[in-house]
């Protein structure tokens with residue numbers, strides 16, 4: 001089986017590289033003076049590479065499924081990679097409806113980041129604990145991820161709209177928020193960069209510290225900016241922490257996760273400031289001129305349409321199938337577990353989005369901000385709830 | 397009720413109408429209702445029909461009706477519920493904290509001052525709090541009233557619409573074009589091509605309405621009905637016989653009555669099984685090692701379900717008849733007569749019996765003078781033993797621990813049994829007091845001649861099964877199904893209309909859709925292809 005596992009991870013690498021190439025080819029279409037539509041040759045090349053990349057990733061998925069004897073959606077790495085794959089899938093579908101090349105320039109990098117992010121988690125094939133052994137697990141997780149992925153396309157379109165429309169001539173709340181959104185994307189990149197560097201260096205620092213009266217140890221894979229509260233560094237040549245994580249951060253992994261978050265933000269800030277130094281203006285302001293040809297109306301429509309398509313899929317996967325599975329596994333279809341509650345919150349949010357759009361005429365910019373907010377909630381549920389708020393669903 | 401006669405077509409509209417139901421001409425005095433301004437695009441919401449909430453404003457009922465039918469209110473309720481729900485995930489809910497701690501203490505200890513506040517505000521039981529329930533109930537009310545307020549007028553308006561529309565209605569559609577001169581054939585071609593795209597055509601004096609996907613307009617109402625059915629289904633939980641949620645522990649080899657079945661059903665635990673993954677399994681080796689070994693793969697109770705066949709006479713053992721035999725696994729409950737038993741917990745190696753021996757304190761060999769066996773589920777009070785010994789159980793601690801120095805029991809389950817025995821040596825009337833448990837036998841006075849020691853014990857596993865009966869599930873499922881149908885109906889189809897309006901020598905084209913403007917534009921592009929008719933222009937200005 002070892003071979004199959006290797007093939008599987010190679011396919012994932014390959015898919016990643018193909019998406020990367022496709023992103024650049026899509027970016028090339030911006031320079032295409034004539035038109036911003038799939039009729040351009042370059043656009044056709046780009047979407048073809050994207051599709052090949054997607055099929056390659058499907059290859060990864062299937063081989064890993066065979067190697068592990070269960071659908072590879074059972075831990076954070078697998079689930080998040082799958083989410084990235086479905087994001088590409090959702091993009092392909094929306095692309096064939098609207099044929100907007102620019103959408104690829106924004107969606108594919110998000111997918112790339114998500115897959116890179118996923119790869120920072122343990123990648124071993126893990127066995128399924130009894131409660132996860134159900135077909136409804138696959139059905140629920142895959143449909144929910146697909147729904148979220150389609151909703152994420154709405155974010156990409158909303159972001160394009162905002163970068164195009166937000167007035168960059170003077171500083172305002174809107175420009176600041178837009179920079180914050182871009183900064184969070186850069187921080188994710190920062191996380192991937194530092195994690196890769198230090199895992200390349202095989203960095204490891206072990207700490208011993210008390211949790212609820214017991215001494216436990218935890219291993220840091222990044223140098224500790226924030227060490228565990230009351231912790232003692234065991235590894236000789238590792239860096240001493242600069243300070244201790246606050247005492248209210250409970251649990252054996254809290255301080256380590258906090259440290260990782262710090263690193264992401266610090267690296268993100270460095271990258272962001274570098275970009276600002278080079279560009280000498282806000283990042284959004286630097287991108288704005290590239291979007292001159294873009295039809296804002298069309299982008300707005302795509303953002304809304306993605307929600308219209310994604311909302312039913314999300315409801316089905318994240319709520320209805322989830323309830324069926326929960327009824328089987330835990331004898332109650334709903335248990336107010338944090339992950340469940342955040343799925344409900346996501347659902348409420350998009351329901352509010354649809355009503356505002358329909359009845360109160362929240363089109364254009366307001367709608368685009370909502371699309372960004374919705375994506376923030378999805379990411380929160382995907383990542384933060386797993387990492388911060390532990391619950392029945394916590395994979396990692 | 398007052399009626400409004402349309403100046404243009406003579407149609408009789410109910411009071412509060414914004415756009416004439418037949419020809420669409422804006423009704424002058426009512427443009428404020430949907431905020432229409434002359435010269436701007438028409439607000440086509442609900443076809444400009446007269447809604448109760450926009451016309452009645454006198455009585456208290458009107459006020460309540462208007463409150464709940466407002467989407468602004470509805471969305472506000474949703475957003476409040478959303479925020480409240482999020483707050484409920486900051487710290488674990490009470491049901492997820494360890495069962496035998498004092499919640500007030502626990503939140504304060506674990507989460508400090510914030511935890512304390514959280515507890516005092518009742519956020520630890522947020523989702524069953526009265527105000528959360530009221531929020532949900534208000535959303536439900538809002539859904540019902542808002543839907544009723546709109547669906548009837550909308551239905552009437554869509555039924556009554558005429559192909560021939562007032563010019564101001566057409567000009568003020570978002571998609572509009574004027575073509576000065578067009579041949580009759582071209583006009584017919586456009587209509588025919590729309591028809592081939594599955595538009596339904598109706599005609600009046602050469603004016604044509606091409607329409608498709610009208611049924612999608614009912615999507616929101618269908619999905620709202622689904623939501624209401626779902627919420628009512630959830631309410632049914634409070635009807636006692638529709639919903640049962642209980643729990644039973646069954647020891648291996650035991651047969652016990654299934655709670656809540658009127659002593660009708662019994663369950664026997666033949667065996668409880670835990671299986672773990674093979675640590676040598678190539679596939680999972682690395683992950684298992686990382687997790688510190690032994691990852692469970694299966695929890696299973698081999699069970700037999702019996703039914704009591706004779707109407708059990710009090711005090712008599714019922715006759716049991718096997719109804720079902722099988723294994724209960726996580727994700728695979730066993731079902732009978734509307735009940736389901738779920739594998740939900742277990743306790744390994746609970747003590748079944750303990751055998752104690754009595755020996756002389758001095759005897760280094762600890763040779764047994766006599767022994768006795770205590771059945772831990774059913775201990776006897778007094779044991780008459782060989783050699784004239786007699787033992788009385790003074791105290792029994794099934795799950796022994798030291799509570800501030802004095803012995804106590806954590807539960808009534810024999811997980812760590814300990815006893816205070818009164819040992820009566822042969823021909824003695826006053827007992828020696830002995831304390832005995834796992835790994836300890838203590839002489840209370842230090843002057844005992846005889847000692848009690850553990851000689852032997854038997855253990856067995858105990859399985860914890862949830863007993864569920866839920867007749868509300870079909871309602872919940874039905875609600876979910878209706879919701880999905882409605883939401884797909886409203887989202888994956890759109891109501892598209894194209895009006896073809898012949899002018900002196902040319903044609904006016906106007907079009908409206910409730911969503912997906914890109915789609916309708918492509919439909920029209922296809923329809924006018926190869927004709928003189930001009931493409932509609934998107935008149936919407938997105939400049940807020």
Ligand code: HEM
Pocket residue numbers: 348351354355358359464465466467468469470471473474535536538539542543546613615616617619620623883886887
């Ligand atoms: C969580 C609860 C709710 C969900 C999931 C929900 C869902 C929906 C959906 C999916 C639509 C269709 C939207 C579209 O076509 O873009 C819709 C429309 C609508 N909803 Fe809700 N809704 C909810 C609560 C409410 C509430 C509380 C109100 C009360 C004001 C309301 C009033 C409406 C109205 C007036 C429409 C438009 C109907 C039409 O266009 O004919 N909804 N709802």
